[in-house]
Amino acid sequence: MEITYASPSSQNLSSSSQRSSSNVSMPAARPVKVIPLQHPETTSSSSAASSFGASVSKRIGNFKRMTWIQWIETFLPCSRWIRTYKWREYFQVDLMAGTTVGIMLVPQAMSYAKLAGLQPIYGLYSGFVPIFVYAIFGSSRQLAIGPVALVSLLVSNVLGGIADSSDESYTELAILLALMVGIFESIMGLLRLGWLIRFISHAVISGFTTASAIVIALSQAKYFLGYDVARSSKIVPLIKSIILGADKFSWPPFLVGSIILAILLIMKQLGKSRKYLRFLRAAGPLTGVVLGTTIVKIYHPPSITLVGDIPQGLPNFSIPKSFECAMSLIPTAILITGVAILESVGIAKALAAKNGYELDSNQELFGLGVANILGSFFSAYPTTGSFSRSAVNHESGAKTGLSGVITGIIMACALLFMTPLFEHIPQCALAAIVVSAVMGLIKRIFCFGPLLALRLYSLVLRLASLLGLVLHLLSSFMNQQILILLSWDVFQALLSTETLSNTQKHILTTE
Numbered sequence: 001m002e003i004t005y006a007s008p009s010s011q012n013l014s015s016s017s018q019r020s021s022s023n024v025s026m027p028a029a030r031p032v033k034v035i036p037l038q039h040p041e042t043t044s045s046s047s048a049a050s051s052f053g054a055s056v057s058k059r060i061g062n063f064k065r066m067t068w069i070q071w072i073e074t075f076l077p078c079s080r081w082i083r084t085y086k087w088r089e090y091f092q093v094d095l096m097a098g099t100t101v102g103i104m105l106v107p108q109a110m111s112y113a114k115l116a117g118l119q120p121i122y123g124l125y126s127g128f129v130p131i132f133v134y135a136i137f138g139s140s141r142q143l144a145i146g147p148v149a150l151v152s153l154l155v156s157n158v159l160g161g162i163a164d165s166s167d168e169s170y171t172e173l174a175i176l177l178a179l180m181v182g183i184f185e186s187i188m189g190l191l192r193l194g195w196l197i198r199f200i201s202h203a204v205i206s207g208f209t210t211a212s213a214i215v216i217a218l219s220q221a222k223y224f225l226g227y228d229v230a231r232s233s234k235i236v237p238l239i240k241s242i243i244l245g246a247d248k249f250s251w252p253p254f255l256v257g258s259i260i261l262a263i264l265l266i267m268k269q270l271g272k273s274r275k276y277l278r279f280l281r282a283a284g285p286l287t288g289v290v291l292g293t294t295i296v297k298i299y300h301p302p303s304i305t306l307v308g309d310i311p312q313g314l315p316n317f318s319i320p321k322s323f324e325c326a327m328s329l330i331p332t333a334i335l336i337t338g339v340a341i342l343e344s345v346g347i348a349k350a351l352a353a354k355n356g357y358e359l360d361s362n363q364e365l366f367g368l369g370v371a372n373i374l375g376s377f378f379s380a381y382p383t384t385g386s387f388s389r390s391a392v393n394h395e396s397g398a399k400t401g402l403s404g405v406i407t408g409i410i411m412a413c414a415l416l417f418m419t420p421l422f423e424h425i426p427q428c429a430l431a432a433i434v435v436s437a438v439m440g441l442i443k444r445i446f447c448f449g450p451l452l453a454l455r456l457y458s459l460v461l462r463l464a465s466l467l468g469l470v471l472h473l474l475s476s477f478m479n480q481q482i483l484i485l486l487s488w489d490v491f492q493a494l495l496s497t498e499t500l501s502n503t504q505k506h507i508l509t510t511e
Contacts, residue, residue, distance in 0.1 A: 077139040077363060081400040090399040097396035098406025100282045101144050101389050105407060106414050107285040108389070108437065110307070110422065111430040112147035113381075115216065116155040117165035117231075118174055120307055120422065120430075122381055123147050124415055125315045126178075130375035130383045131408040135401040138367030139359050140348035142398050144389035144407065145371060148343070149438050150209065151336055151382050153216050158332040160231055162325065169322060173329065174381040176320040180333040181382045182372030185340060189366030194345060213438040218242070223431035224257040226250025226303050252301035257428030260288040264436035282392045285433045292429030293421075305427045310419040314412065315378040336382050340368055344385030351394055388437060 072079050105127050113123025127146040134145050155174055156165075163170040188194070218238040222229035227248035230241035264284045271281025296304060345361045352359035372382060393403055 074363075076136060077367070078136050078401055081141060081402075085400060085402070091402070093397035094399055094403040095406055097393050097398035098403035099410060100279070100396045101393050101403065102407040102410025102414075103286050104282045104284075104389055104392060105144070105146055105411065106418075107289040107425075107430070107433055108386075109147050109411075110425070111285075111433040111437075112149060112152040114427070114430055115149060115219065115434055116147070116152035116174065116381060117160060118155075118171060118381060119310075121310050121419075122171065122174070122379060124310075124411060124419075125378060126375060126380040126383050128315065128380070128408060128411045128415065129378040130371040130380055131404050131411065133374045134367055134371040135404040135408070137370045138401065138404075139363040140352060140385075141357070141400045142351040142355065142390055142394045142403075143344060143348045143364075143385045144393045144404065145344070145368070145385050146383050146389065147381070148384055148386045149216055149434060150212050150339055150343070151384055153212055153219075154332060154336055154339070155381055156219075158329070162328065165231075171379075172320070172322045173325055175376050175379055176322050176326065177329050177333060177336070178372050178380055178382045179320045179376035180326065180329055181336045181340070182369045182374075182376060184333055184337040184369070185365050185372060186369030188337065188341075189362045189364070189369055192362045194341065194361030194365055196341065216438045217435050220431040220434050223305070223427045224254050226253045250303040252299075253304045253426070253428045256292060256295055256301075256304060256426060257432050260292055260429050261432040261436055263291065264288050264432055265439065268436060278392075278395050281388075282396070284436070288429050288433055288436075289425055292426040292432075293424050296424055296426050307422055307425045307427065307430070310422050312416070312419040314415055315380075317377055318379065320376050336384075340384040341365065343387070344368055347385050347387055347390050351390060354394065355399075388440070 066074070069079075106124070109123035109127040110120035111123070113120050113126070116123075130145055134143075138145075155177060159165075159170055159173050159177070163173060188196075215235060215238070218235065219229075219231075221238075221242055225242065225245070225248075227245045227250070229245065230237050232238055232241075264287075267280040267284040267287065270277045271279070271284070295301075296306065341361075345364050348364050349359055349361065368384060372380075375383060396403075
């Protein structure tokens with residue numbers, strides 16, 4: 001049954017058609033299908049209400065169409081490179097890259113553990129199990145995870161106000177913090193919250209990392225000067241303590257530490273500027289340790305403190321303790337999780353783009369989370385991706401996650417056979433490694449954007465972030481400066497185009 005619709009002018013049209021029909025024979029009328037128009041206001045609310053349901057149904061449909069191979073690749077990203085691994089082409093470069101990073105990680109892990117207020121052995125533990133776990137669940141093929149300077153500073157700052165670093169409870173809290181960070185990272189990965197990285201601008205992160213680098217460098221001054229310096233995350237008490245103890249200054253640790261630091265910086269610069277000297281960048285920490293140990297063995301200066309006894313053997317399985325303090329660690333765990341998002345995911349995406357494969361930031365977060373969770377059961381403190389080791393891994397030609405497995409094997413060998421050799425490493429050598437690493441964290445405060453207004457805005461935000469964090473870095477967990485800066489930064493990210501998604505070409509940290 002045809003339904004016709006008439007307009008107000010239909011009568012005029014019909015009369016004119018009757019007059020013309022006498023002169024011209026018209027063809028038979030064809031049915032006209034009229035599609036009613038809906039007012040935009042009536043559809044906007046319904047479309048907004050149904051958009052979420054449509055996205056959910058689309059996601060469910062994609063899951064239903066996935067094959068069993070795709071399911072395996074989702075939960076075990078390592079299967080992607082295992083299935084297509086070219087042994088003749090990849091194994092040699094993966095072996096070389098993994099060995100190079102492993103040699104670099106051993107002294108760095110001990111140095112960062114000391115920065116975190118832990119015994120050096122826990123740095124080695126943190127560079128052992130998490131590496132193997134990430135090689136299985138992580139999606140990046142070049143990212144090198146393990147202890148890093150910024151996370152070590154956060155651990156030391158927060159736990160120092162709860163327990164003394166010489167107490168066993170301090171170590172238990174650090175291990176518990178790794179479990180909590182892993183849980184937060186895994187939850188964010190499962191809920192696909194990796195997009196939150198877009199709302200933190202490069203200006204705030206640059207100011208934060210610059211202030212952290214200054215505090216880290218000052219905290220290592222006691223190993224160069226030869227006397228104790230007040231343990232603090234605030235720059236003013238650190239400088240005051242350094243000045244007041246000047247009469248206890250000792251030349252031997254200062255000379256040894258300064259020589260090692262100068263050698264590390266020279267090797268690092270040569271490794272960056274000349275391609276044929278890339279190996280110097282990775283060999284720097286090991287060279288510093290060997291040189292410092294040799295000097296101590298030859299001259300036996302009594303004023304230089306040594307690392308001391310380090311337990312030999314692999315870590316034992318144990319469940320984290322001190323859950324009664326978990327509530328007080330939540331803000332720090334959230335902050336370390338944010339650092340992991342900004343640092344690891346940003347580095348991993350940059351390396352994935354250079355090596356021609358796609359990387360899911362949510363899968364990356366999940367892999368980091370599982371690595372921290374399982375690492376906490378083997379006495380590891382929080383770990384994340386390191387720029388310097390990842391850069392060395394990439395420059396050494398790493399093709400797949402097998403390079404990470406080889407790095408883990410190097411760490412296992414160090415724990416099983418080499419710990420007696422570490423007893424005579426001078427503390428100033430480890431401090432020099434930390435200082436040379438965080439030198440890359442100090443960025444230029446002035447940025448040169450395309451617009452003058454944007455440059456002035458970024459400059460003011462960087463200076464405010466740097467000043468606030470230097471004066472009171474991370475006091476009482478997450479201080480008001482951090483909350484105010486990050487809250488304002490998230491607000492402006494909703495209005496501005498200068499978000500981290502537009503600045504991912506900048507690598508934020510270079511420890």
